[in-house]
Amino acid sequence: MVAYFAFEPKGVTTAAVTGFFAGFATESVLLLLRGMFNGLRPESTKPAAAVSGISHLHVSVTLPGGGAAARAAVEIRRLPSDTPVVSQASDANGEISLMNLAPGTVWVKASLTDGTGNLLTAPTQKILLKSGETEAVVLALV
DSSP: OHHHHHHOOOSHHHHHHHHHHHHHHHHHHHHHHHHHHHHHSOGGGSOHHHHOOOEEEEEEEEOTTSSBOTTOEEEEEOSSOOSEEEEEEOOTTSEEEEEEEOSEEEEEEEEEEOTTSOEEEEEEEEEEEOTTOEEEEEEEOO
């Protein structure tokens, strides 16, 4: 439309040629404008997927004597929500591995009821998950 106003074609042939070339130029102009605006956008408004990655967390739960705490209940939470992000039992080696977590701070806790009915718990640990890294934590039941 801008091309028609700028060139003011006088005949049908000139109008057709102007329209033809304007059609080809439209994509180039739009890509140029898009590149300009993306360059002006502050970092904080870029999509989260473009600036963040994924994190991994490996949790080991141990018994008071030092052995592996099989089938211990492990919970991972993010504040302000009190709902667990993950609630899972440890394997026979007292371990769980969580892949593809969003980076940020999580709170990890573990508990296990022993053979006598006593509840063993590990102090809650605050872990900072960094983008593209694996964090390991050992939770010792007491």
